[in-house]
Amino acid sequence: MTSLSRSCRVALPLMFAALLVAGCAKETVRYGDAKGVETVTTGFGSTDLQVIAESMTRSLLGSAVVTNANRPVMTVQEVKNKTSEYIDTRAITDSIRTELQKSGRVRFAVDAVAMQQQVDELKRQQSELYEKDKTVPLGKMVGAAYRLEGNITSIVKQAGDTRDVWYKFNLQLWNIENGLMEWGDEKEIRKTATK
Amino acid sequence: MKHKAICWMLFLLVALSGCASKATPKPSGAASGQIAYGCPIGDKAVVSMERLVSAKVETAGRVKNVKVAEMRCSMQGDRLRIDFTLQNSANVVRRVAYRFDWFDRNGLKAWSDEVWKPVYLYEESRERLVSTAPDANAVDFLLVLVDEDRNRLKEDEKND
Numbered sequence: 136m137t138s139l140s141r142s143c144r145v146a147l148p149l150m151f152a153a154l155l156v157a158g159c160a161k162e163t164v165r166y167g168d169a170k171g172v173e174t175v176t177t178g179f180g181s182t183d184l185q186v187i188a189e190s191m192t193r194s195l196l197g198s199a200v201v202t203n204a205n206r207p208v209m210t211v212q213e214v215k216n217k218t219s220e221y222i223d224t225r226a227i228t229d230s231i232r233t234e235l236q237k238s239g240r241v242r243f244a245v246d247a248v249a250m251q252q253q254v255d256e257l258k259r260q261q262s263e264l265y266e267k268d269k270t271v272p273l274g275k276m277v278g279a280a281y282r283l284e285g286n287i288t289s290i291v292k293q294a295g296d297t298r299d300v301w302y303k304f305n306l307q308l309w310n311i312e313n314g315l316m317e318w319g320d321e322k323e324i325r326k327t328a329t330k
Numbered sequence: 331m332k333h334k335a336i337c338w339m340l341f342l343l344v345a346l347s348g349c350a351s352k353a354t355p356k357p358s359g360a361a362s363g364q365i366a367y368g369c370p371i372g373d374k375a376v377v378s379m380e381r382l383v384s385a386k387v388e389t390a391g392r393v394k395n396v397k398v399a400e401m402r403c404s405m406q407g408d409r410l411r412i413d414f415t416l417q418n419s420a421n422v423v424r425r426v427a428y429r430f431d432w433f434d435r436n437g438l439k440a441w442s443d444e445v446w447k448p449v450y451l452y453e454e455s456r457e458r459l460v461s462t463a464p465d466a467n468a469v470d471f472l473l474v475l476v477d478e479d480r481n482r483l484k485e486d487e488k489n490d
Binding site: 168170171172174182185186189192193196197202234237238239240325 | 406407409427429443444445446447448450461462464465478
């Protein structure tokens with residue numbers, strides 16, 4: 136009993152001190168390179184997204200559809216996520232669309248996701264609150280001539296301490312009028328982690 | 331006599347204005363129009379592939395055993411296309427990353443920062459890569475390499 140209380144007398148302050156130190160341990164925060172290679176895990180990361188977006192954009196800008204046509208009008212449709220993990224595919228298509236738009240070679244028509252907001256604004260302007268000659272007229276929206284769609288797939292293998300992930304991103308440009316595929320490209324990425 | 335004095339004054343004026351040194355801007359790579367192996371080189375004297383590589387390639391930190399062995403440029407429509415070969419002279423796998431900095435006709439930055447693109451290089455191997463300018467205004471470039479094995483190599487050096 137005495138030896139137990141003596142050891143408690145020694146151990147308790149030590150435990151308290153350890154907890155105090157652990158609680159006070161400050162997390163260090165630093166800014167990093169937003170475009171740097173990120174290899175924290177094998178999961179889909181920022182480098183994968185940026186590499187895919189850049190690769191697809193450069194390829195599409197070199198395609199006959201873009202180089203021969205005068206600023207073709209496109210719309211972005213869904214990129215299906217066929218991997219086993221959650222991937223915000225909208226973030227990938229947003230990056231692709233932004234890069235293409237920046238090039239000035241392509242125009243984008245409002246897509247299905249943003250359609251409701253577009254219609255709401257058009258309708259709002261038709262109310263009697265607005266001056267007639269200072270509102271946009273109905274029936275002037277431009278339909279897209281091409282649609283972008285794609286998918287991302289992955290194969291994951293794990294054996295012992297090694298985990299291997301292979302991603303394939305595929306993007307296609309379809310002619311809406313005649314249903315022909317005008318351009319397509321894909322980007323593969325392999326990531327391996329060992330403990 | 332009076333006419334002679336006026337003539338001398340005019341002569342001096344013309345001579346002095348001719349001597350007045352004007353700061354002539356240095357032509358940038360694309361603006362000067364000089365080309366070597368299809369790549370814009372500005373006013374640099376490029377007589378060999380080694381000179382071209384040293385003019386167009388930079389490293390962010392030390393990149394051991396990996397270098398750009400060859401580089402050629404061509405036009406793809408109105409955009410610059412660059413073919414380059416990375417060479418790993420080490421007898422181990424090396425991982426590096428690269429990106430291009432793009433410049434316009436005036437030598438100003440023509441595009442936002444590119445993503446660092448990781449490359450896997452087998453032992454004592456060469457890898458040929460292709461990149462295209464983001465738009466027609468990006469007429470000059472700098473290829474930048476960074477060592478993605480730098481932390482591992484530092485640890486190896488410590489252990490040695």
